[in-house]
Amino acid sequence: MTFGQGNYQIADTTKAWNTLHYGWASWLVLNCGGTVTTRLTHQYSPGDHYFAVLECQDSLMQSWDLRGSIREDTLTKQVFFGWNADEGLIYDFSLEIGDTVHVENLYFNHDIYPLVCGSIDQVNINGEMKKRFFLFSTLSSARNSYDPDEIWIEGIGSNFGILHSGFGTIMGAGGTISMLCCNQNGNTIYMDSMFNKCYYDTFYPQIIQSTFDTAYLNTYYEFQVLVDTGDAVLMELIGEGIPEGFNFDTSTGLLSGTPTQTGAFPCIIQAKNLELNALTDMIYEDIIVVLPTATGANPRQGLKIYPNPFNSTLNIEPQKAVASQYYLEIYSSEGRQLEQASFQDNIKIDLSSLRSGLYLLRITNDDGQVIGVESVMKQ
Numbered sequence: 001m002t003f004g005q006g007n008y009q010i011a012d013t014t015k016a017w018n019t020l021h022y023g024w025a026s027w028l029v030l031n032c033g034g035t036v037t038t039r040l041t042h043q044y045s046p047g048d049h050y051f052a053v054l055e056c057q058d059s060l061m062q063s064w065d066l067r068g069s070i071r072e073d074t075l076t077k078q079v080f081f082g083w084n085a086d087e088g089l090i091y092d093f094s095l096e097i098g099d100t101v102h103v104e105n106l107y108f109n110h111d112i113y114p115l116v117c118g119s120i121d122q123v124n125i126n127g128e129m130k131k132r133f134f135l136f137s138t139l140s141s142a143r144n145s146y147d148p149d150e151i152w153i154e155g156i157g158s159n160f161g162i163l164h165s166g167f168g169t170i171m172g173a174g175g176t177i178s179m180l181c182c183n184q185n186g187n188t189i190y191m192d193s194m195f196n197k198c199y200y201d202t203f204y205p206q207i208i209q210s211t212f213d214t215a216y217l218n219t220y221y222e223f224q225v226l227v228d229t230g231d232a233v234l235m236e237l238i239g240e241g242i243p244e245g246f247n248f249d250t251s252t253g254l255l256s257g258t259p260t261q262t263g264a265f266p267c268i269i270q271a272k273n274l275e276l277n278a279l280t281d282m283i284y285e286d287i288i289v290v291l292p293t294a295t296g297a298n299p300r301q302g303l304k305i306y307p308n309p310f311n312s313t314l315n316i317e318p319q320k321a322v323a324s325q326y327y328l329e330i331y332s333s334e335g336r337q338l339e340q341a342s343f344q345d346n347i348k349i350d351l352s353s354l355r356s357g358l359y360l361l362r363i364t365n366d367d368g369q370v371i372g373v374e375s376v377m378k379q
Contacts, residue, residue: 011072019161023175103166112166204230225253234274312352
């Protein structure tokens with residue numbers, strides 16, 4: 001058994017409303033806070049004109065929670081939300097241009113400023129023309145008819161959600177909400193113009209990685225940005241602040257290049273949903289460029305380096321004669337060169353001036369070939 005008298009009424013058990021919670025993180029990346037579905041069921045006490053409000057936050061709609069009750073006065077065209085023994089006005093569809101309405105929404109605990117009806121037009125809802133009210137907070141000093149604080153539609157509710165009337169006057173609420181859609185008997189009769197479906201739990205595309213791979217000095221580097229496109233039909237990748245020596249192919253998502261200096265270099269890769277015209281994910285991390293490790297392209301070739309860890313002096317002894325002259329470079333863990341020296345058979349170098357920490361040794365021969373790279377720890 002269903003209750004309700006057509007599309008113009010809010011209190012209608014044949015309808016369901018989906019409300020989206022979302023916001024913008026740093027760099028204006030659109031974050032999804034989830035979708036809430038609201039429906040009404042008939043409530044026999046204290047009277048037939050009361051309806052229980054149920055909410056569900058899962059896409060399968062298996063778990064519903066009672067949130068309060070709704071009462072609609074069809075003579076005055078006013079709608080009230082109640083909790084326990086209290087109730088407050090959430091809609092007044094009898095407004096005329098210039099009228100002020102005092103919303104008392106008990107659904108959320110925020111002070112709501114009075115709303116003034118700035119203009120009224122009509123909109124086609126499922127083949128019927130319904131009144132659309134453009135409302136402005138009484139605090140608004142300049143009222144732009146193209147940018148109202150809130151919009152109400154007969155039989156649909158607020159553009160912020162069926163239970164969120166008055167939300168447009170809340171200052172600094174953090175994030176925002178939108179009524180995604182309203183369904184009646186399973187058919188969509190209203191859809192928000194910004195979005196293209198009735199349920200979101202994630203905005204796509206999403207970048208699967210969160211950090212870049214380590215790059216090595218003078219060594220060709222490739223990093224493939226992997227993307228979960230999800231339900232995104234139109235998308236693009238954007239590279240911002242790509243470090244010198246690297247290139248980013250926006251069509252393939254391949255970041256590549258040959259770094260010529262060590263250090264940490266900020267790099268930004270963004271994913272954008274073109275239908276929503278919004279960024280939906282990003283990597284904003286440093287690409288770390290270091291000297292090749294001993295297990296990399298230039299392994300250690302017959303070098304004995306001891307002790308490791310060391311206190312003040314370090315011994316380096318070639319185990320076989322591969323060069324007549326050797327060159328030693330010592331780098332900090334950030335890639336900054338600190339010391340350099342040359343030697344023939346072996347060297348015992350005094351490093352007492354260095355602070356405790358991790359250092360990188362790079363040994364080359366007189367032809368410039370890298371003989372070995374080693375990490376050492378000073379105590």
